Amino acid sequence: MKKNVLIIGAGGVAQVVAHKCAQNNDVLGDIHVASRTVEKCREIVASVQEKKSLKVKGVIEAHALDAMDVAATKALIGRTDARIVINVGSPFVNMSVLSACIETGAAYIDTAIHEDPLKICENAPWYANYEWKRQEDCKKAGVTAILGAGFDPGVVNAYAKLAVDDYFDRVDSIDIIDVNAGSHGRYFATNFDPEINFREFTGRVMTWQDREWKTNKMFEVRQDWDLPVVGKSPTYLTGHDEIHSLSRHLDVPTIRFWMGFGDHYINVFTVLKNLGLLSEQPIKTAEGQEVVPLKVVKAVLPDPSSLAPDYTGKTCIGDLVKGVKDGKQREIFIYNIADHKQAYEEVGSQGISYTAGVPAVAAAMLIASGEWDVKTMANVEELPPRPFLDLLGRIGLPTRIREGENDQPLA
């Protein structure tokens, strides 16, 4: 049984992960939080202690770490005897942290694809550009590496697998829908790292349609949905990590991702993008200073974790699955509703961080219990969904299923 967790990162999601690990430290053992800025790790540790989140008496410690530095990461894994690493740092560090895990035998969990700072929207499928290249190495080393174990990617992958396994004979399409109907009261803010948030939308929109990659522009295709709790919601076709693994692992011809956006977000985004301020490529000022515009935009925007205290409202994220069961057309929506204020009261973060962080801890607990300790690299849809969704139901992210007039918790 693996235990002792090293959390990489110190943003809003890391805060959630630390609290949830603490709430389950009887299973997970010692908790270590590491990032470039050790003060931010210390704040997380202080918050866990203040909220008395540790279930049983145990260790929680802050560390300074440059996670791009494989040797330093290996050394910290060694020093803390961490057998599970939850990487919720910037997506630029995935490959270096994964290397450190492979070389030390620690299990690896992340919540988003690796990215190269200077490349946006690489070739499909995205996982093949970086993570999957190390699949053989994981297998050889017997290292469990679970990719994309947040909400989306993550829980929505498990929803997809559940639908394919238990609810359909044939699935024709999966539409993943992510709507944040919350309100933070600021002029403009992103719900997680602005740099990463904007990068999602500045490239091409790649989706899997009729077993082929189809390319659109951002905000080109709009679809309005009538969703549980949050009601009528405008969304736009968006490229997203999980389409890239689901299209490989599930026999489903059409997999799309729809992100909810209000007109104000689109206006601000459009202005910034058209001006060139969302570019990840350095430019030169008149004074000769080299600057990456996107990093400047990030610096002027509110820190997403600062939004939490005032955040109200709910998120609705789920999979609309269409197909055939027992010779009849079927359509179900598997989803979760999360509440910003409730998340803040429990772990000091807003709902978006909550939905991303809790599943990573559930994955860690399933590695600790052995159920997901598969000793190779896997995306979430390659793993049994039931234990994951059952556990999530117990630790804060219950699943519901709507079919026609019928809307009830996952049995």
Place this chain on the structure above:
Amino acid sequence: MKKNVLIIGAGGVAQVVAHKCAQNNDVLGDIHVASRTVEKCREIVASVQEKKSLKVKGVIEAHALDAMDVAATKALIGRTDARIVINVGSPFVNMSVLSACIETGAAYIDTAIHEDPLKICENAPWYANYEWKRQEDCKKAGVTAILGAGFDPGVVNAYAKLAVDDYFDRVDSIDIIDVNAGSHGRYFATNFDPEINFREFTGRVMTWQDREWKTNKMFEVRQDWDLPVVGKSPTYLTGHDEIHSLSRHLDVPTIRFWMGFGDHYINVFTVLKNLGLLSEQPIKTAEGQEVVPLKVVKAVLPDPSSLAPDYTGKTCIGDLVKGVKDGKQREIFIYNIADHKQAYEEVGSQGISYTAGVPAVAAAMLIASGEWDVKTMANVEELPPRPFLDLLGRIGLPTRIREGENDQPLA
């Protein structure tokens, strides 16, 4: 008689100034263009030669100069034997260039107030913060320094003085109106240095109303006008240099400035301002780099001089003057219409640069001829307006006067 001109700056306005000086080099003598980036000066020289703008055989040369460096500027004035310096560089260099003129005895001309890079919208009247502090030194040294000799400030100050002198017994109000009804075909661009352009609108809006400074916010007060040629035009109350000197020099209780803006400009400006991207104060990126957001915005926007080839349409800038003449209420609009395409064909710049640059050359010619060689510091409204407006009529910026149904050239 003073001659030989040193032009400081190499942007769109400097391009106009160089061409107009060349067209009048029988009066002005040698022409020297100096800026930090000597390549840009060389391009201007090449353009003057290509268009064969030199009226008589003569010198036109490019120089590298950091105009913040008083000693270097003095040395260049000495080397070129320039007796007139036309400063159309960044407004950050006004005071250093003025110092160099005072110490070498050269006449000084600029087209906008001095600015401190780190201060926006200082106390009123703005000229008192920097330029007017050196008035005594100019007088002592017998140096002619003409402040704000572009179009606005500049020509509109002469319009105001003309109205007070020749058209009214009492002036109650002057509304300076600046509308650019041209189109550059880009998503967004400013018509001159974006840094300077935005700085105009990010501070408080100060206007002179009933002999007091009144403060508003930008885009708070809108006024639509029906103007000659350009027609119905939405404008907004704006702070502007000339209000600060006119309120001191003319006995007029209300002096306001109205700048024309379209909804798209206001939207882009509002987004950038609300996000903090128009700030002149340095911020720190997550990587620890110190950056001034406004300089990054400037770097991603089109170079204003690059707009010229595609610019079409016209500008209308003028003074709406109300008051009493011979016991009766009177209202006149003194104005100029400039054409972007025509400006480009003549001097390779768009209309905004043209209207700013030509008056500075007219001022230089009046210094050369002695009519404006007043051997002290003066704002344009302190000088006789007729020779200036007559000369402008001959070199490309004719004045018209509209009164009721009557609209005719300045007699």
